[in-house]
Amino acid sequence: MKAAVYLGPGQIEVREVPTPQCGEGEVLLKIDACAICGTDLRVYQHGHHAVTPPHIIGHEVSATVAEVGPGVRGCEVGDRVIVVTEIGCGLCDWCRQGKQNMCPDVSQNLSAIGYKYPGAFAEYMVMPAQGVRQGNLIKVSEALPPEEACLVEPLSCVINGQSYLHISPGDSVVVIGAGPIGCMHVSMAKVQGATKVILADISAPRLKLAERVQPDVIVNSAEEDLVERVMEETRGKGANVVVVACSVPSAQEQALQMVSIQGRISLFGGLPKDKAVINFNSNIVHYKEVGVFGAFASYSYQYMQALALLESGRIQAKSFVTHEFPLERILEGYETALRGEALKVVIKP
Numbered sequence: 085m086k087a088a089v090y091l092g093p094g095q096i097e098v099r100e101v102p103t104p105q106c107g108e109g110e111v112l113l114k115i116d117a118c119a120i121c122g123t124d125l126r127v128y129q130h131g132h133h134a135v136t137p138p139h140i141i142g143h144e145v146s147a148t149v150a151e152v153g154p155g156v157r158g159c160e161v162g163d164r165v166i167v168v169t170e171i172g173c174g175l176c177d178w179c180r181q182g183k184q185n186m187c188p189d190v191s192q193n194l195s196a197i198g199y200k201y202p203g204a205f206a207e208y209m210v211m212p213a214q215g216v217r218q219g220n221l222i223k224v225s226e227a228l229p230p231e232e233a234c235l236v237e238p239l240s241c242v243i244n245g246q247s248y249l250h251i252s253p254g255d256s257v258v259v260i261g262a263g264p265i266g267c268m269h270v271s272m273a274k275v276q277g278a279t280k281v282i283l284a285d286i287s288a289p290r291l292k293l294a295e296r297v298q299p300d301v302i303v304n305s306a307e308e309d310l311v312e313r314v315m316e317e318t319r320g321k322g323a324n325v326v327v328v329a330c331s332v333p334s335a336q337e338q339a340l341q342m343v344s345i346q347g348r349i350s351l352f353g354g355l356p357k358d359k360a361v362i363n364f365n366s367n368i369v370h371y372k373e374v375g376v377f378g379a380f381a382s383y384s385y386q387y388m389q390a391l392a393l394l395e396s397g398r399i400q401a402k403s404f405v406t407h408e409f410p411l412e413r414i415l416e417g418y419e420t421a422l423r424g425e426a427l428k429v430v431i432k433p
């Protein structure tokens with residue numbers, strides 16, 4: 085089969101590799117589409133402790149079942165599916181709660197598709213028996229195109245992040261970062277009833293692309309003071325919810341300056357290890373009773389919620405997909421995303 089093989093930082097080569105074999109308890113998937121994630125970009129640029137080259141990455145997957153191994157139930161050849169990325173140990177407290185993303189195997193060692201296990205920038209991939217047993221294949225309606233179905237994974241992560249924020253009608257929400265995840269946060273906040281959604285970024289081209297998800301207010305924070313603008317837009321009260329959907333320490337610090345009394349903050353984007361310590365005024369949290377939450381990946385039920393939102397059309401997946409490339413042109417897809425010229429780039433083998 086053809087696969088895009090990651091060889092090290094800055095090196096991906098499309099080459100012929102053996103088609104994976106489907107063993108007992110496993111499922112062989114024919115990849116229909118796989119979107120490029122921000123983490124894929126970081127792996128490509130800088131490498132990753134959980135990715136040992138040569139390796140096939142890619143985890144935002146829409147696929148068709150090509151072969152079912154002995155002992156597999158509830159899955160048939162021809163089924164269209166999406167893939168739950170995280171493959172937990174199945175034994176820890178978190179796995180028993182169905183929250184595989186918090187399993188130490190996942191949160192510490194990234195036991196996941198595209199990291200420990202070969203990913204989907206290829207014509208075929210195998211779902212390991214452990215993932216099959218955990219229900220990591222979820223069937224998809226024929227009405228949802230593959231290039232849209234592969235957005236279930238990032239949307240599920242957004243759902244996980246917002247699950248702590250309790251957005252409700254009347255809330256004002258600020259999203260810092262107008263990349264694909266930031267734009268999904270805008271759409272999700274609107275679905276939950278937010279009255280005013282403010283989207284901020286320092287990149288004018290990104291903000292222009294983000295117009296397609298219709299934030300109520302767009303702020304170029306390279307040209308105006310974001311905190312002042314948010315206070316103006318909220319009549320001096322501050323935002324009920326602030327989502328920091330970028331890996332920028334100063335943005336996390338700003339979130340504390342613009343949040344309202346009893347507001348909620350999501351530190352959605354992880355920071356580089358050498359910049360992970362920020363100036364944090366804990367008195368703001370104390371006296372304003374502010375909640376500050378992290379978010380890491382997602383779990384199976386949140387994938388099902390994301391799929392339902394996309395299949396119903398309440399969130400329009402086509403709003404996020406700006407570019408599609410065949411597997412042979414995956415490097416062009418990577419470079420398009422790195423230049424900030426795209427929201428979601430989808431690769432179709």
